[in-house]
Amino acid sequence: MMLKKIQLAGAAALAFGLVTVPAQAASSLAINGTLNKLTGGTTFDVWKFKILGTGTFTVDVAAYEASQSNVSTPGYFTNDINGDGELTWLDADTYFYHDTGSIKTTDAIFRCDDVENNCGGVTGASNYFNGYTPGTSPLTRTTHLLTETSVDGSIHFRRDPWYDVAVNTPGDYQFLIADFRLDPAEAVAGMNAGDNFSAPTGFVSPILDHADYRVTFSSIDMYISISGDTIILTPVPEPETWVMLLAGLGLVGWRMNNKVRKKSAAIVAG
Ligand SMILES: [Ca+2]
Ligand SMILES: [Ca+2]
Ligand SMILES: [Ca+2]
Numbered sequence: 001m002m003l004k005k006i007q008l009a010g011a012a013a014l015a016f017g018l019v020t021v022p023a024q025a026a027s028s029l030a031i032n033g034t035l036n037k038l039t040g041g042t043t044f045d046v047w048k049f050k051i052l053g054t055g056t057f058t059v060d061v062a063a064y065e066a067s068q069s070n071v072s073t074p075g076y077f078t079n080d081i082n083g084d085g086e087l088t089w090l091d092a093d094t095y096f097y098h099d100t101g102s103i104k105t106t107d108a109i110f111r112c113d114d115v116e117n118n119c120g121g122v123t124g125a126s127n128y129f130n131g132y133t134p135g136t137s138p139l140t141r142t143t144h145l146l147t148e149t150s151v152d153g154s155i156h157f158r159r160d161p162w163y164d165v166a167v168n169t170p171g172d173y174q175f176l177i178a179d180f181r182l183d184p185a186e187a188v189a190g191m192n193a194g195d196n197f198s199a200p201t202g203f204v205s206p207i208l209d210h211a212d213y214r215v216t217f218s219s220i221d222m223y224i225s226i227s228g229d230t231i232i233l234t235p236v237p238e239p240e241t242w243v244m245l246l247a248g249l250g251l252v253g254w255r256m257n258n259k260v261r262k263k264s265a266a267i268v269a270g
């Protein structure tokens with residue numbers, strides 16, 4: 001149903017992490033997708049998150065393919081961010097929910113729409129759901145700032161969200177990406193009702209039947225991997241844990257090696 005492409009950076013780091021990667025190793029994962037305009041509104045995508053420990057990660061969206069929302073605004077230019085030969089107009093809006101097997105309004109945790117807009121503002125307190133606050137939420141987020149330089153190819157001054165998430169409570173979550181904006185009741189209903197993609201004002205013959213996005217997740221203290229639609233975050237062990245882990249692996253590896261050698265020898269001989 002959902003058209004998604006996945007690009008895994010850091011897979012090699014994950015594979016070799018047990019022997020070569022220090023505790024501050026970075027890991028990142030980029031996902032790509034397309035939302036569609038249907039009769040009743042626009043679609044949204046859901047990516048599951050399995051978070052296996054506390055830590056932090058960054059969510060960085062690249063979607064809106066012009067620098068301004070009006071072609072006559074100074075500094076306006078377009079850029080085919082995903083290089084697919086077309087310009088599309090997703091004003092990306094993102095949400096984290098608990099994952100209780102479906103989407104319920106009571107599962108909504110927080111929202112982040114843009115850089116420094118509908119993303120907590122200065123205090124970080126707004127756009128939490130279900131009574132959560134930065135002091136009580138299982139996941140909290142801090143928006144990056146308009147004064148920072150995009151690192152993922154985003155070109156709009158504000159529309160693509162970019163924020164850091166602190167994992168206070170590990171568990172199963174859902175990441176929703178939609179066009180501005182997807183109220184929890186709409187998420188439950190499965191459609192961003194009456195919604196349209198918004199090309200820059202004055203843009204001639206815009207594509208409005210679909211819009212593309214890329215989201216880059218990165219972390220300095222957790223490994224990020226993906227299985228199907230489930231993104232898995234695993235804490236990088238602390239240095240002292242590494243010593244014990246490596247010592248343990250060395251012992252196990254030596255024992256397995258002995259067994260493997262015997263088995264290999266048997267196979268060759270047979
Ligand atoms: Ca971005
Ligand atoms: Ca494009
Ligand atoms: Ca947005």
Ligand SMILES: [Ca+2]
Pocket residue numbers: 180181182183186192193195
């Ligand atoms: Ca809506």
